Structure formats: C-alpha cells, structure tokens
Amino acid sequence: MKISDWIENNPWSSKVWWLIVGAVITLVCEKACNKIVPDNPVVVKEVADSIRVIHAYDLNIGNDSIVKAQLKMKLDNIALAQLYESQINEMIKQQKHDFNSIMLNSQFPNAKGCILGSGMAYFEAEISSLQNDFLDIKMTFLNTDIANDIYCLSIKIDAIENNKRLVVFDENYNVNVNRPDNHIRITNGFPKGTFRISVGFFLKRDLKSEYPRFYQISKTLRK
Known part of the structure; x- marks a missing residue:
C-alpha cells in the first residue's frame, strides 16, 4: 500500500504527518542557528556598560626567522616613532612657552660701546x-x-x-x-x-x- 493511499484511508494521519514534518524542519533550523550564533557566546572583556572585543591575529609565520625579524623591526620602528613624536611635541611646547624670543629690532642709536x-x-x-x-x-x-x-x-x-x-x-x-x-x-x-x-x-x-x-x-x- 502506498503512503498516499494509507493517508487517504486514515484522515487523522495527515495531521500526524504534518507534525512530523514540522518537527524535522524545526530541528534543522535550530542546528543551523547554533552554528551561526553559539549557545554560550564568550564576552572577551566587559568594562562598565560597554563591551570591548579584542581581535587576535595569527600571522601563521611559524619558525620563519626572517619574517619574525622583519615584524620585530616594524614594531620597533612604530614604538620609536611614537617616542620621537612625544619628544618633538614637548620640545615645540617648550620653545613656544618657555624660551625668550630674539629682539629683532633692538637699537642703541648713539652707542659707541658699553x-x-x-x-x-x-x-x-x-x-x-x-x-x-x-x-x-x-x-x-x-x-x-x-x-x-x-x-x-x-x-x-x-x-x-x-x-x-x-x-x-x-x-x-x-x-x-x-x-x-x-x-x-x-x-x-x-x-x-x-x-x-x-x-x-x-x-x-x-x-x-x-x-x-x-x-x-x-x-x-x-x-
């Protein structure tokens, strides 16, 4: 006997059939959603009422000493640039606010000496x-x-x-x-x-x- 003939001879079975189909669809959707949004999301760091997400980058450089050396040099250069910038800003600040300016038009019209x-x-x-x-x-x-x-x-x-x-x-x-x-x-x-x-x-x-x-x-x- 075909499934269609059995459903036709038992009208109540159509409701059971659709319940089974609905349950299967629901199960599939839950599995898919769990892959997208985990059941237990991880909060990296919470500060007051805001959340900071910290990104970690895996450069996958392994044991490549040349790449490691280049990366270290770039990081050192960034650190030096930040240090020099702060020192230059401090020097500019001192020159603007601390040091006396040259008197450009100083004149002693009758001076023969001092x-x-x-x-x-x-x-x-x-x-x-x-x-x-x-x-x-x-x-x-x-x-x-x-x-x-x-x-x-x-x-x-x-x-x-x-x-x-x-x-x-x-x-x-x-x-x-x-x-x-x-x-x-x-x-x-x-x-x-x-x-x-x-x-x-x-x-x-x-x-x-x-x-x-x-x-x-x-x-x-x-x-």
Missing part, C-alpha cells in the same frame, strides 16, 4: 655646560618689578685664545615681564676652546646713551 656693570644685585644666572647640543641659560630676577624697566636681555659670548677675546655671539632678547624666570636656548655650534659667556640686560633709561651700562654675570666654559 660699560660693564654687575648684575648680581638684580638677578641670578644658571648657565649650562658646552658639552650638550644646546647652551641653556636661565635668568631669575630677585625683584620682578625691574623687568618693566629693562629694554632687552643680552647674551654675549667671546672666544678666548692667547689672552685675546674674539666676539663669536652677540644677541639681544625680549624680556618676559609676567614671570621672574627667563629662559634662553642657543644652539651649541661652537668649536672646541675656551669661551666667556656674559648674561645680562640693558635698561630703557640707557637706550640713547653713548655708553649704555650692561648689567651682567659672566662665566668661563671650556668645550
């Missing part, structure tokens, strides 16, 4: 060595009110050889009137030898003098 005076009563000076890439100078005023009377800061460097002096650097800088400390940085491109570094300032009242007074503190350094 008179050296002591600056020890007005400021303290810190002068770095000549063994570094930069010569860093810090001036700290003992009384910040004097900054309002200063025309410019000045750095003068003389090379000393055979008891003679030769001017190798002479530059004027704007003074910072809003803080007691003034920082000046000079690129150390000086040759080996002995140098006399003089750090100080000129007052506004001496601007038109034939011999303005240079209030300075000096230090002799070797390179």
